[in-house]
Amino acid sequence: MDAASTMTGPVLLRHAVHPLLDGFVAGIVGFRERSGDVVTRRQQAGSLIPVILSSGPRLEVTALSEGTGVGTHGSFVAGFMPGHATTAFSGEQLCVQIYLTPLGVQRLLALPGRELAHRIVDLADAAPFFGERFLDELWSCDTWEGRFAQLDRALIARLDHGVDSEPFVVWMWEQIRRTGGRARIADLVERTGWSQRHVTSLFTEQVGLGPKLASRIVRFEHASSALRSSPTASVAAEFGYADQSHLAREVRWFSGRTVTELKRIAPVTPQAAIGIRVDRAAPHPAT
Structure with missing residues (x-):
């Protein structure tokens, strides 16, 4: 795990992907940002699928060039999107970002990629194993090391429940x-x-x-x-x-x-x- 690296505004803490998750998880990041102003960003299309585990603050998806999901989101999954998205928030963002490969969606979430593509879906619907109890335990932990350890255990356990791609x-x-x-x-x-x-x-x-x-x-x-x-x-x-x-x-x-x-x-x-x-x-x- 790297030391926290400060960017313009956000602080990122990167966690090394467990070898058992190689090919399914591309990266895991702890993310924190505070701002008194509205922060607007545009995310371009890409091949990794973000799974966002929020500590509470919500993110506004203000525009999608393709797909559905405009609105306010807490914890969510954004499927394989063939377009760009615009987001905004003010105050604080504190979350874990898990970036799945397209093959990781079916293997870890036990969902065909088609069910998530073109959509932003609430975490409870896409990954119910990351339910309210899990999120409470995750954010009650005082250290990022402890949070990442919980995530590793949960994701590795999903390997026994997912579906292999052809x-x-x-x-x-x-x-x-x-x-x-x-x-x-x-x-x-x-x-x-x-x-x-x-x-x-x-x-x-x-x-x-x-x-x-x-x-x-x-x-x-x-x-x-x-x-x-x-x-x-x-x-x-x-x-x-x-x-x-x-x-x-x-x-x-x-x-x-x-x-x-x-x-x-x-x-x-x-x-x-x-x-x-x-x-x-x-x-x-x-x-």
């Missing part, structure tokens, strides 16, 4: 992730030995979004990270966009910003919160 879905997701969204979906489908209809249907059911849309989001994650240090034209070419205009449209769709705006800021992303770097991925799937 092997070809796991393989396809890994190829999409490993290549930074640049693998050709038609080629991946062919290599599974199943029909396109069957693959698309089952992948969508378990991951939450279809393979092409999920791949677009992963590619956007990597391209948006690369834009901060590389020229737009080279990023468009490297990540397989038809041209700079194509890249600009994807940036606008998934972040609600222009390329110029995205280059100028440090976007709010799960990867930034959990402290992992979005590297330039291999362009081709594993053989």
